Amino acid sequence: MGEGSLAWEVIGVIDTEGDCAEWTFPAEPGAVRTARAAVRRQLHGWNLDCLADLAALLVSELVTNSLRHATGPIGVRLVRPAGLDDALLVEVSDPLPEMPRERVAREEDESGRGLQLVAGSSRRWGTRPGASGKTVWFELVVPG
Numbered sequence: 267m268g269e270g271s272l273a274w275e276v277i278g279v280i281d282t283e284g285d286c287a288e289w290t291f292p293a294e295p296g297a298v299r300t301a302r303a304a305v306r307r308q309l310h311g312w313n314l315d316c317l318a319d320l321a322a323l324l325v326s327e328l329v330t331n332s333l334r335h336a337t338g339p340i341g342v343r344l345v346r347p348a349g350l351d352d353a354l355l356v357e358v359s360d361p362l363p364e365m366p367r368e369r370v371a372r373e374e375d376e377s378g379r380g381l382q383l384v385a386g387s388s389r390r391w392g393t394r395p396g397a398s399g400k401t402v403w404f405e406l407v408v409p410g
Contacts (some may be wrong), residue, residue: 284348285312290339291329293360301329301342303316305356308344317354317406327380328358328402336360337401353389354406361399 291297338361391404
């Protein structure tokens with residue numbers, strides 16, 4: 267698949283206060299797959315293949331949550347903060363103002379495990395309101 271045929275738009279890659287990669291995906295079912303692919307490719311480019319599976323899984327969960335409720339674009343951002351060699355910050359944003367809540371999914375539930383997975387797999391995580399919606403973020407530890 268060539269660069270021109272990819273279904274996401276790269277917002278920008280900047281080198282201020284660390285490395286950053288950012289994409290916007292339409293609120294369509296294919297967004298989960300393309301977000302996962304973008305994350306994997308970027309982490310490979312940063313020599314962080316060791317985090318690719320986990321980051322792609324958690325991004326998939328959060329993008330799926332956004333797709334369930336949002337009709338607008340979904341943003342995904344990866345940041346290697348300057349001066350923090352052991353951290354990868356991941357953000358998923360959507361236009362919905364309602365903050366997600368972590369809940370305990372029962373065994374028979376088919377959904378509801380996304381935030382549980384994020385909370386159990388990351389060093390820190392949280393949510394923050396934005397100008398037009400919200401962002402769910404999490405921080406992964408880069409093995410030393």
